Amino acid sequence: MSPLPSGLLGDLDPTSDRAVFRQIADQLREAIDRGRFREGEKLPSEADLVDHFGVSRMTVRNAFSILQGEGLVHAEHGRGVFVRPRPPVRRLASDRFARRHREQGKSAFIVEADAAGSHPTVDSLEVKEEKASQDISTRLGSVRRVLARRRRYLLDGRPVEFATSYLPLDIARGTPIAEPNPGPGGIYARLEELGHHLDHFEEEIRARMPSPAEVKTLHLAAGVPVIHLIRTAFDTGGRAVEVCDTVMAADAYVLSYQLPAT
Amino acid sequence: MSPLPSGLLGDLDPTSDRAVFRQIADQLREAIDRGRFREGEKLPSEADLVDHFGVSRMTVRNAFSILQGEGLVHAEHGRGVFVRPRPPVRRLASDRFARRHREQGKSAFIVEADAAGSHPTVDSLEVKEEKASQDISTRLGSVRRVLARRRRYLLDGRPVEFATSYLPLDIARGTPIAEPNPGPGGIYARLEELGHHLDHFEEEIRARMPSPAEVKTLHLAAGVPVIHLIRTAFDTGGRAVEVCDTVMAADAYVLSYQLPAT
DNA sequence: CTCGCCCACTCGTCTAGATACCTAAAGGAG
DNA sequence: CTCCTTTAGGTATCTAGACGAGTGGGCGAG
Numbered sequence: 001m002s003p004l005p006s007g008l009l010g011d012l013d014p015t016s017d018r019a020v021f022r023q024i025a026d027q028l029r030e031a032i033d034r035g036r037f038r039e040g041e042k043l044p045s046e047a048d049l050v051d052h053f054g055v056s057r058m059t060v061r062n063a064f065s066i067l068q069g070e071g072l073v074h075a076e077h078g079r080g081v082f083v084r085p086r087p088p089v090r091r092l093a094s095d096r097f098a099r100r101h102r103e104q105g106k107s108a109f110i111v112e113a114d115a116a117g118s119h120p121t122v123d124s125l126e127v128k129e130e131k132a133s134q135d136i137s138t139r140l141g142s143v144r145r146v147l148a149r150r151r152r153y154l155l156d157g158r159p160v161e162f163a164t165s166y167l168p169l170d171i172a173r174g175t176p177i178a179e180p181n182p183g184p185g186g187i188y189a190r191l192e193e194l195g196h197h198l199d200h201f202e203e204e205i206r207a208r209m210p211s212p213a214e215v216k217t218l219h220l221a222a223g224v225p226v227i228h229l230i231r232t233a234f235d236t237g238g239r240a241v242e243v244c245d246t247v248m249a250a251d252a253y254v255l256s257y258q259l260p261a262t
Numbered sequence: 263m264s265p266l267p268s269g270l271l272g273d274l275d276p277t278s279d280r281a282v283f284r285q286i287a288d289q290l291r292e293a294i295d296r297g298r299f300r301e302g303e304k305l306p307s308e309a310d311l312v313d314h315f316g317v318s319r320m321t322v323r324n325a326f327s328i329l330q331g332e333g334l335v336h337a338e339h340g341r342g343v344f345v346r347p348r349p350p351v352r353r354l355a356s357d358r359f360a361r362r363h364r365e366q367g368k369s370a371f372i373v374e375a376d377a378a379g380s381h382p383t384v385d386s387l388e389v390k391e392e393k394a395s396q397d398i399s400t401r402l403g404s405v406r407r408v409l410a411r412r413r414r415y416l417l418d419g420r421p422v423e424f425a426t427s428y429l430p431l432d433i434a435r436g437t438p439i440a441e442p443n444p445g446p447g448g449i450y451a452r453l454e455e456l457g458h459h460l461d462h463f464e465e466e467i468r469a470r471m472p473s474p475a476e477v478k479t480l481h482l483a484a485g486v487p488v489i490h491l492i493r494t495a496f497d498t499g500g501r502a503v504e505v506c507d508t509v510m511a512a513d514a515y516v517l518s519y520q521l522p523a524t
Numbered sequence: 525c526t527c528g529c530c531c532a533c534t535c536g537t538c539t540a541g542a543t544a545c546c547t548a549a550a551g552g553a554g
Numbered sequence: 555c556t557c558c559t560t561t562a563g564g565t566a567t568c569t570a571g572a573c574g575a576g577t578g579g580g581c582g583a584g
Contacts, residue, residue, distance in 0.1 A: 019566075019567060019568090020567080020568075021567075021568085026474075029474075045533075045534060045535085046534075046535070047533080047534075055568080055569085056568060056569045056570065056571095057569090057570085057571090058320075058567090058568070058569075058570090059567080059568060059569085061535085061536090062567085062568090064535095065327070069331055069471065069484070069485075070471045070472075070473070070474075071470060071471045075534095075535060075536090076534090076535080076576090076577090077534075077535050077536065077575075077576050077577085078533080078534055078535065078536095078575075078576030078577040078578085079533095079534070079535080079576080079577060079578090080533090080534065080535080081534095081535080094519070094521050095521075097521060097523060098522075098523070098524060099523065099524055198523035199523055200520055200521060200522050200523050201520070201521040201523060202518065202519070202520055202521075203518070203519045203520075203521065204516055204517070204518050205467065205489075205516065205517040205518070205519070206512070206515075206516055206517075207469035207487045207488075207489050207512035208333065208487065208512060208513070209331065209332045209333045209485050209486075209487065210332075211332070212288075212291075212332075222331070223331075223471050224471075225469045225470065225471065225487035225512065226469075227467075227469050233523075250468070250469035250470060250487070251470070253468070254466055254467065254468055255466070255467040255468075256464065256465070256466050256467070257356070257464070257465045257467070257519045257521070258462055258463070258464055258465075259356050259357075259359060259462060259463040259464075259465065259519070260360075260462050261359060261360070261361065261460035261461055261462050261463060261495070262360060262361060281536075281537060281538090282537080282538075283537075283538085307563075307564060307565085308564075308565070309563080309564080317538080317539085318538060318539045318540065318541090319539090319540085319541090320537090320538070320539075320540090321537080321538060321539085323565090323566090324537085324538090326565095337564095337565065337566090338546090338547090338564090338565080339545075339546050339547080339564080339565050339566065340545075340546030340547040340548085340563085340564050340565060340566095341546080341547060341548085341564065341565080342547095342563095342564060342565080343564095343565085
C-alpha cells in the first residue's frame with residue numbers, strides 16, 4: 001500500500017463536468033501515451049488509486065474498464081493491471097497467393113512465419129461435408145452442400161486466425177482437398193492440378209467486435225476487434241471454386257493490397 | 263415497473279460457475295440473436311431486470327456493459343437500452359480509384375453515395391502546410407514538410423470517415439491541390455494533370471478500437487472499432503506522390519479487393 | 525536446501541443504497 | 555390551443571463494504 005510516486009498522476013478537477021472515473025481514465029491514458037508506463041508495465045493497483053484520488057473502488061474500476069474497452073490495458077487476476085503490449089503483427093501482402101509462392105511445398109502461413117522468425121502451428125483441423133449457409137451458397141453459385149475445411153493458426157503458441165474454406169462437392173469430393181492434409185502448396189495447388197486454373201480472388205473485409213465464441217477461440221483480450229475476411233477464388237472460367245471465411249485477431253494483422261491506377 | 267413477460271428471459275443457474283452478470287448478458291445476447299428483440303427495440307429496463315432476476319442494479323449494469331462492449335446494444339440516458347441497429351454499409355471496391363471514375367467531375371465519395379441513394383456531405387475541411395510525422399516522411403521518401411488536406415465525410419448526416427492526405431510540397435504547393443476545393447476529379451485528377459501519371463496504390467489496413475478523439479469525431483457508439491487505412495499513391499516513376507490516412511467507422515464499411523492469382 | 529503452507533496483495537463479483545440528470549407524457553395556466 | 559410545470563420512469567455516477575479467488579513471496583518444518 002505504498003503511496004503513489006507524486007507527480008505520476010495529477011488531481012481531479014471537482015469543477016469539471018467530466019465524470020470522476022473518466023478523469024481518472026484520462027489521466028492514466030495520458031500517462032500511458034506519454035510513456036510514463038511502458039508496454040507490459042504494471043499500473044497502480046486499484047487500492048493505490050483509491051487512496052490517491054480519494055474515491056471508492058468502483059470508481060477506479062470504472063476507469064480501468066474504459067481503458068480495457070479501448071484495448072489499452074488488461075487486468076490479470078491476482079497480479080494487477082498492465083499496459084497491453086502490442087504484439088508483433090503479421091503482414092499479409094496482396095501477392096500472398098501468387099502462384100510462385102505455391103511451388104515451395106509448405107503452406108503460405110508456415111513459410112511466412114518461418115521467414116519472420118516466429119513459430120507457427122496449425123490446429124483444430126476439421127474437414128467435413130455440410131450444408132452450405134445461405135451466404136456461402138450464394139457466393140459459390142447456389143450449391144446446397146459443401147466441403148468445409150476448418151483450421152486455426154497460431155504464432156508462437158498464440159492463436160491469431162481461424163479460417164474455414166468451403167468448396168463445392170463436385171470439385172472437392174474424393175480429392176486430396178478432402179484430406180486433412182491436402183499436400184504441398186495447399187488446396188489452391190490441388191485445385192490447379194485438378195484443372196481449375198485460378199484466375200483471381202475477391203476479398204471482402206469487415207471489422208467488428210468478436211463474439212464470445214471468437215474471444216474463446218482466439219484468446220482475445222478485451223478491446224481487441226477482429227478482422228473478418230471473406231475470400232472467393234475464381235477460376236479462369238469465372239466460376240467461384242472456393243470461399244474462405246477468416247476471422248483474425250485485429251491486433252496481430254496488417255493487411256496490405258496493391259491497386260492498379262488504371 | 264410492469265413485470266417482464268414470462269418466457270422472454272429464463273432464470274439464473276446458481277450452480278453455474280459463470281458469474282451472474284455474465285449469465286444475464288448471455289440471456290440477453292441470445293434473445294437478441296434469436297430476434298426476440300429487434301434492431302432499435304428497447305430492452306427491459308435495469309429495474310425490470312433487477313426484479314426479474316432478483317439481483318442488485320450494479321449486476322444488471324455489468325451485464326449491459328458487456329453487451330455494449332460487444333457493440334450489440336447502446337444505452338440512451340433517460341430513455342433505455344436499445345438493440346443497436348446495423349447501419350447501411352458503404353462498399354469500397356478495389357477499382358474505386360480507376361481513372362475512368364475520375365472523369366466524372368465529382369469526387370468519388372459523392373458519386374458513390376448518390377448512386378446508393380444516400381445524402382453525402384464533406385466538412386471539417388482544412389488544408390495547410392505542416393511538418394511531416396516520422397511515418398509520413400518515410401512513406402513519402404524523406405520529406406520534411408508536407409501539404410496536409412483533412413476532411414470528414416458524412417452519409418445522411420452521420421460521420422463515417424475522417425481522412426488526411428499528405429503531399430510533398432514540391433508537388434502540391436501553388437497548385438489547385440493546395441486549394442480547399444481542388445476541382446473535378448479530386449487531387450488524383452490534378453496530380454495527373456501536373457504530370458504525375460499514377461501507376462498504382464498501396465493500401466495498408468488495420469483495425470483497432472478508436473481513441474477518444476476518434477469517438478468524438480466519428481460519433482462512435484461503444485463497441486464499434488475503426489478501420490485504419492493508409493494509402494500511398496505511386497507515379498509511373500515509382501515515386502510516392504501522396505499518402506492518405508483514413509479512419510473509418512468499422513460498422514459503416516466493407517472493403518473489397520481483387521487480387522490476381524498470378 | 526527444499527517443499528509446503530500461510531499471508532499479503534490484487535482483481536472479480538455482488539449488495540444496497542444515494543444523488544443527479546435526462547426523457548416523455550400528462551396536466552394545468554394562460 | 556400553446557406553453558410551462560410536474561411527475562414517473564429511465565440511465566449515470568458514486569459510495570461503502572463484503573466475500574471470493576488467483577499470485578507470489580516469506581517462512582517454518584523436514
